[in-house]
Amino acid sequence: MKQLRHLMSPLDFSTAELDKLFNLAEDIEKNPDHYAHVCEGKKLATCFYEPSTRTRLSFEAAMLNLGGQVLGFSDANSSSAAKGESVSDTIRVISCFADICAMRHPKEGAPMVAASRSSIPVINAGDGGHQHPTQTLTDLLTIRAIKGRLNHFTIGLCGDLKFGRTVHSLINALVRYEDIHFIFISPEELTIPDYIIEMLREKNVSFCEVRKLEEVMPKLDILYMTRVQKERFFNEEDYVRLKDYYILDKEKMEAAKSDMIVLHPLPRVNEISVEVDDDPRAVYFRQVQYGVYVRMALLLTLLEIDVH
Amino acid sequence: MLNVGKIEEGFVLDHIKAGKSMSIYKHLGLDKLDCTVAIIKNARSGKMGKKDILKVECDIDTLNLDILGFIDHNITVNVIKNCEIVRKLPLSLPKEIKNVLRCKNPRCITSIEQELPHIFVLTDEKKEIYRCKYCEEKYGNKDKFKI
Numbered sequence: 001m002k003q004l005r006h007l008m009s010p011l012d013f014s015t016a017e018l019d020k021l022f023n024l025a026e027d028i029e030k031n032p033d034h035y036a037h038v039c040e041g042k043k044l045a046t047c048f049y050e051p052s053t054r055t056r057l058s059f060e061a062a063m064l065n066l067g068g069q070v071l072g073f074s075d076a077n078s079s080s081a082a083k084g085e086s087v088s089d090t091i092r093v094i095s096c097f098a099d100i101c102a103m104r105h106p107k108e109g110a111p112m113v114a115a116s117r118s119s120i121p122v123i124n125a126g127d128g129g130h131q132h133p134t135q136t137l138t139d140l141l142t143i144r145a146i147k148g149r150l151n152h153f154t155i156g157l158c159g160d161l162k163f164g165r166t167v168h169s170l171i172n173a174l175v176r177y178e179d180i181h182f183i184f185i186s187p188e189e190l191t192i193p194d195y196i197i198e199m200l201r202e203k204n205v206s207f208c209e210v211r212k213l214e215e216v217m218p219k220l221d222i223l224y225m226t227r228v229q230k231e232r233f234f235n236e237e238d239y240v241r242l243k244d245y246y247i248l249d250k251e252k253m254e255a256a257k258s259d260m261i262v263l264h265p266l267p268r269v270n271e272i273s274v275e276v277d278d279d280p281r282a283v284y285f286r287q288v289q290y291g292v293y294v295r296m297a298l299l300l301t302l303l304e305i306d307v308h
Numbered sequence: 309m310l311n312v313g314k315i316e317e318g319f320v321l322d323h324i325k326a327g328k329s330m331s332i333y334k335h336l337g338l339d340k341l342d343c344t345v346a347i348i349k350n351a352r353s354g355k356m357g358k359k360d361i362l363k364v365e366c367d368i369d370t371l372n373l374d375i376l377g378f379i380d381h382n383i384t385v386n387v388i389k390n391c392e393i394v395r396k397l398p399l400s401l402p403k404e405i406k407n408v409l410r411c412k413n414p415r416c417i418t419s420i421e422q423e424l425p426h427i428f429v430l431t432d433e434k435k436e437i438y439r440c441k442y443c444e445e446k447y448g449n450k451d452k453f454k455i
Contacts, residue, residue, distance in 0.1 A: 109442020
C-alpha cells in the first residue's frame with residue numbers, strides 16, 4: 001500500500017522538494033486559470049479546534065481556486081470534540097467525508113495523532129505553540145519570490161520569540177540554506193528557546209541576540225515581526241507588560257536598507273504602525289497572497305495531482 | 309549476608325542504584341510476568357556503598373531490557389544460562405521509550421487524550437536528551453531520576 005504523505009513540520013520536505021513546491025506556487029501565480037478546475041470533485045476538510053480566520057480562509061480559498069470544495073468547523077464547540085470525541089476518532093470520521101484535511105488544534109501534536117490514524121493526507125494548520133508549517137512555507141515563498149533567493153541574507157526576528165511558533169518553524173527551515181545570519185530581537189522574558197540556540201550552535205549557524213530593534217535595523221535584509229500573543233500567556237499581567245515592547249514605525253524604517261523587506265505572519269495588533277503599510281518594503285499583505293499560492297501548491301502535491 | 313539461590317536461566321541485574329529496583333521491576337513489566345523474581349535492596353557494595361540487585365528467572369528472549377539503558381546505563385546485566393553467566397549485555401540509550409515518562413507540557417495533546425501512549429524519542433545521544441514525540445518537550449537527565 002502506498003504511504004500517505006502528510007505535512008506536520010516544514011522539515012517534512014527536503015529543500016529540493018520545497019523548490020519544486022515553490023516552482024509550482026509561482027506557476028500558479030502566473031497562470032491561475034490553468035489550475036482553476038484541477039481539484040474538481042475533491043473536498044478539503046478544515047478542522048479548526050481554535051479560532052483562526054486567516055489560515056482557515058487561506059486554505060479554503062486555495063481549494064476553491066483549484067475548483068474543489070470545502071467543509072469543516074471553525075471552533076471546537078461546533079465539533080464533536082465538545083462531546084469529548086478524541087482527535088483519533090474525529091479524523092477517522094473526517095476521512096470518510098473528505099480527500100484531504102487541514103487541522104488546527106490548541107494542543108501540540110494533535111495533527112500528528114490525526115495523521116497516524118488518518119486515511120487521507122493531514123496538514124498541520126497550527127498546533128498550539130509548536131508548529132505552523134504552512135505559515136513557514138508562506139514565509140519562504142514570500143522571501144524567495146521577492147528577494148529571488150533563500151540564501152545569503154541577514155534576517156531579524158522580532159517580538160515574541162519564546163512562544164512564537166512561526167518564528168521557531170522559520171528558523172528550522174532557514175538553517176538548511178546557506179549563509180543565513182539570524183538576529184533575535186526580543187525582551188528578556190520572550191527570548192528564543194534554548195533548544196533552538198543549541199541547534200544553531202551545533203550547526204554552526206551565525207546568530208546574535210539583542211534587545212533593541214533600532215540598533216540592528218541597518219543590518220537587516222529581512223525583518224520578521226511577530227505579535228505578542230495573548231493566548232500563549234497564563235498570566236494577564238505579563239501579557240500587558242510585554243505586548244507593546246516593540247513598535248515598528250516610519251522612523252525606524254528610515255534606518256533600514258532600501259531593499260529590506262518586512263514580513264509579519266499577521267494578525268498585526270500594534271507592533272507595526274499603520275503608517276508603515278504604504279512603504280513598498282512592507283510586504284506582509286503580499287505575504288498573505290503568497291500563502292494562498294503555496295497552500296494551492298501543497299494541496300496539489302499531497303493529493304498527488306499532476307497538472308502537466 | 310542474605311543469600312539468594314542461583315537461577316537456571318534469566319538475568320541478574322547488578323549495580324542498580326540503591327532504592328531503584330522497584331522502579332525497574334515496574335518498568336520491565338515484571339509484575340505482569342509469571343516468573344521468579346528476587347529483589348535485593350541495599351546490598352553492600354564495594355564500588356557503590358549500597359546497591360540493589362534484581363534476579364529474574366525467565367526465558368532470556370522474553371524480556372525487553374532496552375529501558376534499562378534509559379534508566380541507568382551503569383547497571384550490569386548478566387545473562388544466565390545453565391546457572392552460569394554466559395555474557396554481559398552492554399546498555400545503550402533506547403531510540404524510543406514508551407510510557408516511562410509522562411509529558412509534563414500542559415499544551416501537549418497527551419494532556420487531554422488519555423489513551424495516547426507517552427512516547428519519547430532520543431534526539432541527542434551525547435547529552436541524553438529525549439523529546440516528546442508529539443510536542444517535542446525536552447526531557448534530560450534530571451527528569452530521568454524522577455522515575
